[in-house]
Amino acid sequence: MTRIINEYCTKGLEYALSYKRNSNSSNSRRKVTGDIEAALIKIACGEVPRGHSRWTVVMLTQKLIELKIVEDISDETVRLTLKKMNLNLT
Secondary structure (H helix, E strand, C coil): CHHHHHHHHHHCHHHHHCCCCCCCCCCCCCCCCHHHHHHHHHHHHCCCCCCCCCCCHHHHHHHHHHCCCCCCCCHHHHHHHHHHCCCCCC
16 A cells, blocks of 8 residues: 555556556455355345255355356355354354
């Protein structure tokens, strides 16, 4: 952030607005956006599938793909998103 401010002061507004994030940074590689997080929370807090007592990470991953909310996502990404949101599946 400090670098962007310094570049704005020295190189101007146009340069600061055209700032490109490093493709190796974790934020640029994020698959889960706010819309996907909202859909995941809605599913996780919703009704549990018949024959199950609670949602599992694998079931949530499959449901996201089945509803075509995402094309492909790993169980670990879903788990970390739930952890970030402080959601407990129990």
